[in-house]
Amino acid sequence: MQLHDLIDFDAVRTSMSAGNKRSLLQQLSSLAASRLGLDPAMILASVSEREKLGSTGFGHGVAIPHGKVDGLNRIYCLLVRLAEPIDYKAIDEKPVDLVFLLLSPVDAGGEHLKALAAISRVTRHAHILEKLRGARSRDALAAVLLSADERDAA
Numbered sequence: 001m002q003l004h005d006l007i008d009f010d011a012v013r014t015s016m017s018a019g020n021k022r023s024l025l026q027q028l029s030s031l032a033a034s035r036l037g038l039d040p041a042m043i044l045a046s047v048s049e050r051e052k053l054g055s056t057g058f059g060h061g062v063a064i065p066h067g068k069v070d071g072l073n074r075i076y077c078l079l080v081r082l083a084e085p086i087d088y089k090a091i092d093e094k095p096v097d098l099v100f101l102l103l104s105p106v107d108a109g110g111e112h113l114k115a116l117a118a119i120s121r122v123t124r125h126a127h128i129l130e131k132l133r134g135a136r137s138r139d140a141l142a143a144v145l146l147s148a149d150e151r152d153a154a
Contacts, residue, residue: 006077012138013080028101057090062123066102075115076103122148
């Protein structure tokens with residue numbers, strides 16, 4: 001599974017203002033809901049429920065809030081880069097500025113884990129994170145992700 005199969009490149013945001021984790025999750029849920037034709041409250045509830053189990057701030061300034069959503073028929077992902085890093089209660093206690101929202105159908109157990117792994121493979125490389133932070137446009141962010149996919153596939 002590759003990121004280009006998951007990410008909604010039209011929903012990528014390069015300078016989202018969030019202020020705090022709660023506001024960020026609300027904005028991400030609204031954005032995804034508008035793209036998917038789903039109820040934002042349902043998405044927020046799923047992501048928030050998962051967050052209660054432990055922070056999805058994976059370290060190095062990256063968070064991958066995720067959840068399973070009733071009525072979703074495919075795995076969906078979007079990426080935002082925050083205008084200012086926020087406290088996300090990440091495992092390394094560092095603020096977060098790169099956020100991948102991952103949503104899956106309720107019955108997508110293995111596929112959901114594969115999607116998380118695909119994001120993790122890309123975000124564990126410091127040079128890729130640096131390029132994502134330096135990209136100034138949606139197209140530039142997309143290009144970084146696509147080149148990371150190609151590198152991982154090789």
